[in-house]
Amino acid sequence: MKLYDQIFNVVKQFRKLFSPGPVTNADVSGSLTAEIFLIVSLVLTAILLRHVNVLLAGIFTLVLAIVLIYSIPLIPKFKIEQEDSLEKMLFYAIITLALIGIFMYWGGNLV
Amino acid sequence: MNELIPLMVIVPLMAALLISAFSKFNTVTKIFAFVVAICLPIIPLLSNYGFHYFGGYEPILDSAVNMMYHPAITYSFTFLQQIFIGAVGLLTFLVIFIYLTKYRKVSGPYLFLLFLGTAAVTAMLLTDDIFHMFVFFEILALAQVGIVAASSIDYSYEMALKYMVLGSIGSPMMLLGIGFLLALTGSVNVTDIAAAVHNGLVDATSPVFLLSLALIFFGWLYASGLPPFHTIKSGIYSKAEPHGAALLQSFTVISMISIVLVMFRIYASLPIFEVLIVFFSILAMILGVSLALTQTDFRRMIGFLAVGELGFIGLGIGLGTNFSITAGLFQALNEIVITALLFIGFGAIVNATNEVDTRKLGGLLAYHPKVAIMLLIGGLAMAGVPPLSGFQSKLMLVQASLSCGFPEISILAIMVSIATFVVFVKTYYTMFLKPKPNDLELEGKEVPKAMIFAMGVLLIIVILLGIFPDVVTNGISNFVGGIL
Amino acid sequence: MLEIILCIVIILSAILALIQKDLLKAAILTGITGASVAVLFQVLLAPDVALTQAIVEGAIIPIFIALAVKKTQRSEG
Amino acid sequence: MAQVQLVILLTSVALVVIGFYSAIFIDNIIKKIIGISFIEEGVNLFIVAIGYKAGGVVPILMPGMDTSWFASNAAYPLPFGLVLTSIVIGASTLAVMLALVMVLYRRYGTLSTKVMLADTSKREEYDE
Numbered sequence: 001m002k003l004y005d006q007i008f009n010v011v012k013q014f015r016k017l018f019s020p021g022p023v024t025n026a027d028v029s030g031s032l033t034a035e036i037f038l039i040v041s042l043v044l045t046a047i048l049l050r051h052v053n054v055l056l057a058g059i060f061t062l063v064l065a066i067v068l069i070y071s072i073p074l075i076p077k078f079k080i081e082q083e084d085s086l087e088k089m090l091f092y093a094i095i096t097l098a099l100i101g102i103f104m105y106w107g108g109n110l111v
Numbered sequence: 112m113n114e115l116i117p118l119m120v121i122v123p124l125m126a127a128l129l130i131s132a133f134s135k136f137n138t139v140t141k142i143f144a145f146v147v148a149i150c151l152p153i154i155p156l157l158s159n160y161g162f163h164y165f166g167g168y169e170p171i172l173d174s175a176v177n178m179m180y181h182p183a184i185t186y187s188f189t190f191l192q193q194i195f196i197g198a199v200g201l202l203t204f205l206v207i208f209i210y211l212t213k214y215r216k217v218s219g220p221y222l223f224l225l226f227l228g229t230a231a232v233t234a235m236l237l238t239d240d241i242f243h244m245f246v247f248f249e250i251l252a253l254a255q256v257g258i259v260a261a262s263s264i265d266y267s268y269e270m271a272l273k274y275m276v277l278g279s280i281g282s283p284m285m286l287l288g289i290g291f292l293l294a295l296t297g298s299v300n301v302t303d304i305a306a307a308v309h310n311g312l313v314d315a316t317s318p319v320f321l322l323s324l325a326l327i328f329f330g331w332l333y334a335s336g337l338p339p340f341h342t343i344k345s346g347i348y349s350k351a352e353p354h355g356a357a358l359l360q361s362f363t364v365i366s367m368i369s370i371v372l373v374m375f376r377i378y379a380s381l382p383i384f385e386v387l388i389v390f391f392s393i394l395a396m397i398l399g400v401s402l403a404l405t406q407t408d409f410r411r412m413i414g415f416l417a418v419g420e421l422g423f424i425g426l427g428i429g430l431g432t433n434f435s436i437t438a439g440l441f442q443a444l445n446e447i448v449i450t451a452l453l454f455i456g457f458g459a460i461v462n463a464t465n466e467v468d469t470r471k472l473g474g475l476l477a478y479h480p481k482v483a484i485m486l487l488i489g490g491l492a493m494a495g496v497p498p499l500s501g502f503q504s505k506l507m508l509v510q511a512s513l514s515c516g517f518p519e520i521s522i523l524a525i526m527v528s529i530a531t532f533v534v535f536v537k538t539y540y541t542m543f544l545k546p547k548p549n550d551l552e553l554e555g556k557e558v559p560k561a562m563i564f565a566m567g568v569l570l571i572i573v574i575l576l577g578i579f580p581d582v583v584t585n586g587i588s589n590f591v592g593g594i595l
Numbered sequence: 596m597l598e599i600i601l602c603i604v605i606i607l608s609a610i611l612a613l614i615q616k617d618l619l620k621a622a623i624l625t626g627i628t629g630a631s632v633a634v635l636f637q638v639l640l641a642p643d644v645a646l647t648q649a650i651v652e653g654a655i656i657p658i659f660i661a662l663a664v665k666k667t668q669r670s671e672g
Numbered sequence: 673m674a675q676v677q678l679v680i681l682l683t684s685v686a687l688v689v690i691g692f693y694s695a696i697f698i699d700n701i702i703k704k705i706i707g708i709s710f711i712e713e714g715v716n717l718f719i720v721a722i723g724y725k726a727g728g729v730v731p732i733l734m735p736g737m738d739t740s741w742f743a744s745n746a747a748y749p750l751p752f753g754l755v756l757t758s759i760v761i762g763a764s765t766l767a768v769m770l771a772l773v774m775v776l777y778r779r780y781g782t783l784s785t786k787v788m789l790a791d792t793s794k795r796e797e798y799d800e
Contacts (some may be wrong), residue, residue: 027470031404037530047521048517084270252765293754298750299754620700636720658708
């Protein structure tokens with residue numbers, strides 16, 4: 001029952017996503033779909049790790065699934081990180097550049 | 112008739128300059144713009160396949176190492192270039208037609224920007240010279256900023272400035288990557304660089320070569336609007352005028368495929384290249400569609416959907432087989448047509464209601480039935496419903512990833528298609544089928560005829576490509592066989 | 596020796612331009628960076644690039660920035 | 673004198689890093705644009721340094737020069753041509769950015785990025 005209550009609270013938290021303005025049932029069902037879609041697709045992507053190591057993929061997928069399900073609602077957190085203020089966009093762009101550079105320099109020959 | 116190849120770039124470029132110079136003669140400008148816009152899709156259809164060397168400098172055979180060198184900027188024109196330039200030319204014609212019929216007094220600078228963008232993407236597709244491509248990429252970025260800033264929507268200047276600031280991070284990095292390649296090979300011609308890499312003249316495992324891939328890849332992410340640039344791309348789509356947004360997304364798709372094909376020719380021997388592309392494509396699909404599900408502004412929603420669909424193109428190219436690259440390029444062609452149809456259709460609704468919030472709309476089916484039906488078919492095509500064109504390319508992608516041994520990616524692609532369908536049906540319901548809110552004024556507002564005409568033309572292409580996909584896929588498959 | 600002095604001038608004026616409170620001074624310091632890069636291009640055997648750089652980065656861009664500062668506000672904040 | 677090339681490469685790296693620092697941490701939009709233009713400048717400097725040849729001559733063929741001597745001693749001119757284009761592109765981009773800033777200043781009355789270029793999706797007032 002605890003998980004059910006948690007999911008029920010998610011719907012209440014979506015109200016903040018659409019403020020100002022009323023929250024319609026289509027919007028809430030869309031956000032719930034997004035929530036489930038996000039969890040399932042991230043877990044599914046984690047299975048791709050089996051091409052590196054099967055054991056790693058199994059452990060990682062299980063841990064990811066548990067962490068994601070216990071940290072719902074994800075969509076409000078995701079949306080705050082992806083609003084279009086210049087600072088956040090620049091920050092993520094430069095972080096991505098640094099990560100790609102580091103990954104290529106030290107890991108480019110490993111794959 | 113290889114003289115027609117440079118004309119594909121020169122005609123829109125000259126038209127842009129002439130129109131901005133003589134924009135005070137209103138009628139002459141209108142007629143001239145219309146004539147040039149008709150020429151744009153016709154020139155690539157008439158031209159023969161072949162090469163064009165600027166300045167007439169033919170390739171030189173170095174007899175010592177038995178390799179060809181290309182001293183001139185080379186334009187190569189094959190079936191792939193023909194079909195994409197034709198598609199962009201047709202779209203430019205439709206957009207300019209909508210613009211010319213919408214306003215009595217046309218603005219010269221705006222037409223200048225539209226033609227400049229078309230010339231830039233045409234040159235990016237044709238060219239075989241990586242620095243030439245970078246120059247036209249910068250011109251394209253300026254044209255895109257101009258198209259966004261010229262719209263009358265709130266916060267369009269802010270969005271244009273944000274795009275420019277991000278662009279001045281992204282494009283110098285691409286230039287730095289080109290500089291690394293130049294330092295390694297001493298050439299900027301893609302054929303020469305690819306030959307040097309394949310013949311072992313360049314050490315493919317050296318850090319400089321890997322860093323050049325990282326930097327050009329970052330520039331590609333900026334050009335195509337994959338994460339972390341998906342927010343700004345969807346933002347500029349939503350702040351441009353609807354017909355401008357239809358053209359902007361085609362510019363994005365074409366700059367994406369032209370840069371990725373160049374990268375593919377140079378870096379295909381590195382396995383990590385394909386890993387990077389697949390990773391960012393999957394990220395784009397997940398983020399684009401899940402953010403589209405939570406939007407209430409329907410232009411922003413279509414923007415995020417367009418970014419999500421870009422992931423399919425990247426996926427096809429990242430898998431790296433002949434069949435998957437064909438599928439990815441075919442998906443690119445479909446996306447240009449379908450997303451343009453959706454942008455123009457939703458733009459027609461904005462035109463008729465002056466409202467972008469789905470919560471305040473409803474009951475439009477009774478007032479605009481033609482637009483509603485065409486939008487429905489376009490949305491179904493985007494979600495991949497047979498027998499429309501989106502179905503064919505997505506089916507090819509699913510088959511390709513299955514035959515490469517990645518069933519997870521096939522399942523993910525199908526899930527993203529279903530989520531796209533959910534997004535579309537949800538928006539369609541709230542806009543067209545839900546009862547009309549009391550305070551929504553709809554009487555006496557008509558959708559422009561030119562928009563319905565443009566949607567009709569695009570819809571015919573969608574249906575024809577869905578029924579006869581072989582017309583395009585055979586030619587693309589031959590092209591891909593040439594670069595693998 | 597000349598190169599090293601020029602490099603130090605470039606980096607110092609770039610940093611000074613960014614910690615300046617007065618935007619007009621920042622514009623002038625940008626011009627110093629551009630002009631020093633132009634001299635460095637001459638040292639690097641590229642006289643044609645040096646000419647363009649001296650005109651564009653040494654003169655035109657500081658004037659653009661100064662115009663923008665004049666139309667907006669001079670102090671930061 | 674490979675030392676010259678090394679010093680110049682370090683300078684260009686320093687300019688790019690200064691640009692990234694200003695992109696993230698500086699709030700004033702005009703200073704941010706100045707900082708970002710340093711990235712472009714650093715990249716230009718790097719590409720010119722590629723073409724440099726220690727002890728070489730300027731790549732212009734003067735009358736009276738021996739062609740084979742010239743070919744083995746002149747600097748590599750292709751990067752110089754690229755940088756020429758890149759400088760002009762950078763200047764035009766910067767001019768467009770400053771013009772947009774001038775327009776936006778009239779609307780907001782401040783140069784702060786946090787105010788001027790904040791998130792727009794929530795700012796649209798929902799009028800009942």
